[in-house]
Amino acid sequence: MGDVEFKSLLKKAKLRLLRMHYESKVGHIGGNLSSLDAILYLHLFAMKNDDLFVLSKGHSAGALYVALWMAGKLDEGDLEKFHRDGTRIAGHPTGGWHPGIRFSTGSLGHGLGLSAGAALARKIKAAPGKVFCLLSDGEWNEGSNWEALIFLAHQKLDNLTLLIDANGLQGFGGTSEVATLEPLAEKFRTFALDVREVDGHDHAALALALAAQATLPKVIIMRTVKGKGVSFMENRMEWHYLPMTEEQYKKAVEEVTAP
Amino acid sequence: MRDAVCKALVGLCVERKFAFFTGDLGFMALEPLRDAMGGMFINAGVAEQNMVSVAAGVASEGMQAWVYSIAPFVYARPLEQIRNDICSHGFDVKLVGNGGGYAYGSMGATHHAIEDYGLMLPLQGMRVFVPVFTEDVDAVVRKVSHTYGPAYLRLGRGEKPAGFAIPPYAPWRKVLDGGGPALLAVGPLCGGYIGPLLKLEEKSRPQLWALAELPLATSPPPDEFIARVEKGDALFVAEEHVIQGSAGQAVAYHLMNAGVRCRRFAHFHAAGYPSGLYGSQSFHRSESGIGPDSVIRKIADKMRTDG
Structure with missing residues (x-):
């Protein structure tokens, strides 16, 4: 799968994501655009049938729904009901009805413990399949994540991969302004984890990091851009919240469509 | 009851596969279970929020998970993990809280569990079990294990008087007959009422019932109990x-x-810490007016004044 092919798929996914959020008048688009590349790559190319994906940063639900749609696992009718009355795809994932959406997430700091449990059970049962957990960077303010990190490192859950969407922005400020987390990689390395840092919008780098053999639980810190691909959204905190106006939507589509 | 739970689970782990997590507690109590379960017994460390999430993740893979700690550490600290990770999915996770009520006595308020099932019962699909006697524990553990879904098991200290014959385990049980009004007691507290009630004349003493399961939607009161309430109008x-x-x-x-129809009703419950002082379980029961002497006296007063 070459760069051109992935970029074409990503463009299609991004346009569907923008339309879905625009039509439903839903915010959170910034963090969806920072994580879409990774979620899409995982669902189309990296994950196998037995693998499990856990979206700990549940506010990127739109990116997950679109990736499942691109993989042929959600239909158009589901996407059209996004965030509306009678939907199965709410603003944050509600688990249990779809094999690709096992857990209800959205309250930060839950997905990693759940992922560790699933990975542990697979170890106990000698069952196949890896577990991939996508977290935000601001989510590392949550103490429960550090509890989970201690646990998964101690249990040597090498069937678990953490992907961190490090876009540098959180709810009411930059991550460096709210609670200093960096150097994240150094911190994780002290837990005896296999830590890698990549450009989260470089699918080839992501592919290499995912494919690398690891004897320890793997952490991939993905340096990303909030609102990636839409100039007026990039690195802007307000796109954690705002729905798009018609004018903004048209401009976003124009930019994403441009060659 | 902790030793009885350990023994019951040792028996159970031979019959079925489950994972057991402890929040770094159980010294001089859970060693037989650890030895029997091997790798399925996991000390998750002093990290109860993660322990509950991990248990939910394990259950999501089709394996029953048990989680053990001192009661408030298992229901209060990880409340959101119980709500979101276990109950919203209906996962088969069993929470075991040792030291229900004021059982940890002088250890202090942080170790008491006087609002536990009130916090658990509103959660989706949660069932609560409060064994009354140590002899109930084996039956309760088996029932909990074979009832799929979230459950909270509140453990206390068995208080059955020596030599007293208790009826077999049931969610509702008539423990002691009497011609007086119905007295329903929840969990081990019931056992402490038996001795003092036995000293009263049978024809006028309260009829003692024990409740061990909630919610009432799944464990409704039996007809005999309701008939007693109606007959005594109390x-x-x-x-x-x-x-x-x-x-x-x-x-x-x-x-x-x-x-x-029930014209006379009184509820004797934990009152928190009315004096601001701390002590044994019986000290706190006394302060709350739920000790046997206080309850028997108040029932007599109520029946006399409202009669």
Whole structure:
């Protein structure tokens, strides 16, 4: 799968994501655009049938729904009901009805413990399949994540991969302004984890990091851009919240469509 | 009851596969279970939020998971993990809280569990088990294990008087007959009432019932109990739990909905820390007015003044 092919798929996914959020008048688009590349790559190319994906940063639900749609696992009718009355795809994932959406997430700091449990059970049962957990960077303010990190490192859950969407922005400020987390990689390395840092919008780098053999639980810190691909959204905190106006939507589509 | 739970689970792990997590507690108690379960016994460390999430993740893979700690550390600290990770998915996770009510006595308020089932019962699909006697534990553990879904098991200290013959385990049991009004007690508190009640004349003493399971939607009161309430036109409920979210509230609501006539009702419940002082379990029961002498006296007063 070459760069051109992935970029074409990503463009299609991004346009569907923008339309879905625009039509439903839903915010959170910034963090969806920072994580879409990774979620899409995982669902189309990296994950196998037995693998499990856990979206700990549940506010990127739109990116997950679109990736499942691109993989042929959600239909158009589901996407059209996004965030509306009678939907199965709410603003944050509600688990249990779809094999690709096992857990209800959205309250930060839950997905990693759940992922560790699933990975542990697979170890106990000698069952196949890896577990991939996508977290935000601001989510590392949550103490429960550090509890989970201690646990998964101690249990040597090498069937678990953490992907961190490090876009540098959180709810009411930059991550460096709210609670200093960096150097994240150094911190994780002290837990005896296999830590890698990549450009989260470089699918080839992501592919290499995912494919690398690891004897320890793997952490991939993905340096990303909030609102990636839409100039007026990039690195802007307000796109954690705002729905798009018609004018903004048209401009976003124009930019994403441009060659 | 902790040793009885350990023994029951040792037996159970031979029959079925489950994972057991402890929040770094169980020294000089859970070693037999650790030895019997091997790698399925996991000390998750002093990290209860993660322990509950991990247990939910394990259950999501089709394996039952048990989680053990001192009661408030298993229901209060990880409340959101219980709500979101276990109950919203209906996962088969069993929470075991040791030291229900004021059982940890002088260890202090942080170790007490006087609002536990009131916090658990509103959660989706959660069932609560409060064994009354140590002899109940094996049956309760088996029932919990074979009832799929979230459960909270509140452990206390068995208080059955020596030589007293208890009826076999049931969610509702008539423990002691009497010609007086119905007295319903929740969990081990019931055992402490037996001795003092036995000293009273049978024809006038309260009829003692024990409640061991909630909610009432899945464990409704039996007809015999309701008949007793109607006949005596009175009901007294005692429990080592605060009034909000209590069994007393649930029973009153249930009987009102069922149109049961009951003119005299009193609820004896945990009052928190009215004096600001701390002591043994019996000290706190006494302060709350749920000790046997206080309850028997108040029932007699109520029957006399409202008669």
